[in-house]
Amino acid sequence: MTAVADRVSELRADTSTWRRAVSPYVVTVLIAPVIYGVWSYITNSGMVPSILLPTPQKVFEAVPRVVGAKGFSDHVIRTVSEIVLGFGLGALVGFGLGMLLGSSIRLRTAYLPFLSALEAIPTVILAPVIIAWFGFGIEGKVFQAAIACFYAVFITTLSGLGLAEPNSVQLMRSLCASKLQIMRMLKIPAALPVIFGGLQLGATTAIIGAIVSEFVGSDAGLGYLLQRYRSGFDTPAVWVMIGIFLIFGLIAYLILWFAERKIVFWRAAAISRPDLEKQ
């Protein structure tokens, strides 16, 4: 028994020195060529049909063709404005309603039963309805993106406003602070980190809303372009489009991450990823 335990601790000591010597990010960098190799192997050997996943060479060859196509920048601008406008609208309404309900206990108690219903609704089911209402233009996509991201911002604002320390609220009260001052100086700063979590979630859902709406019916935009390439069985071009959407998602993520670090600067340390946190 003790021999086993000794062996275990020995092994543990071994691995920990090994782990100290090699940064995890070395492995991160090494994973990329492995993925490329597997991708290249399974596609070239015919294990995966090329209609689903073409070889990496073909996809990279398709990049200049897709990006250089006439009108590509118009499609990009169209989709970006749908996402930005929809996200802005949804986040604004979500923040406003969250503030409204967050500042009144009575309203909050009254609307509590509706909140979980709001959470559950899959907004994509409205996509055909929105197409019927707004047509193939940009308005419907903005609306779809807005309702897709509204809930995340709303619920995080609402629950964030309850996060302020009760003692701090009492201190503010004893210093004769008005309700507005308590809100501005204490409750909103306490809620901001949580609200940013909601904004990040909302950015993802807004992008999904805009794309789904473009898939269902549109006359321009990257989702429309992807559908067109797919119906032409141009799978390498479809994968280039998927790569572009990945870049979109990463850009949205980075913008919000930087904004969070700038605006919620006092939490900058806590925002860093927990796996990197020491103690």
Place this chain on the structure above:
Amino acid sequence: MTSALRVRPTKAGVAKVDGESSWWISAGTIVVLALAWELVPRFLDDRTLFPTLSDTAAGLVRLVSAGYWWSDLTGTLMSVVVAWLIGCSVGLVAGIALGTVPFIRTAITPYAIAVQALPKIVLAPLFIGWLGFGPQSKIAIAVVICFFPVWIDTMVGLALPKPNEFKLMQSLNATRAQTFWKLQLPSAVPMIMVGVKHAMLLAFTGVLVAEILSASAGGLGTLTKQFSSQLNMPLTFAVVIVVVVIAVTLVSIMDVIERRVVFWSEESRSRKS
């Protein structure tokens, strides 16, 4: 992971307050909304696009009494449940495989962020092109969409115990398996349950999108698409209402399961923060 994944919309801030009677606000809101829904469309030029409440109710009765939609309903529900089960299993296994070793977790974090950043719904047209209009493509899309939160929440949850708690396990000569079963998994379960619940909603979304996009597949999404392209708005709204009712039911069931499984979670959450 990032705060977006760590901070879940909780209802911590919306705890019920005793002594404040507010039922009349809820009831009043419902009445006002119902009246607005009934009256406002009557003043619009085009009532086809905006059916009144009574039109929608009539549509709902017509839908439910018609025989043809039951296969759509069961088809959608079956796909959601199957996709959810597969997605949760895959997410759980991936989370445990990658989440128990901090080294691997740190190494793959950039890839996890990339997978999170990709709006996975863009894969839907590809899956439909590959697997056809049948239930396979719906399930495949829903699995790809819904496994992610389970994976991430499992990974983050397994890392929740504090360093001192790990040290205590070590000083008690616990094996890696014992640390996993007695420390990491119990503290991860509340988080995993959140992911599992989220996955249910995402699986539903994925199935609906697939159904809307492949209009010949059958299912509630296909029904909505067909009715709305016929501009038969009362029936379209009826299907939307059915979808909302199903979604709310599914989430309520998940809430009950969550409370049963992680009855200690409120306490553990307050301890963590």
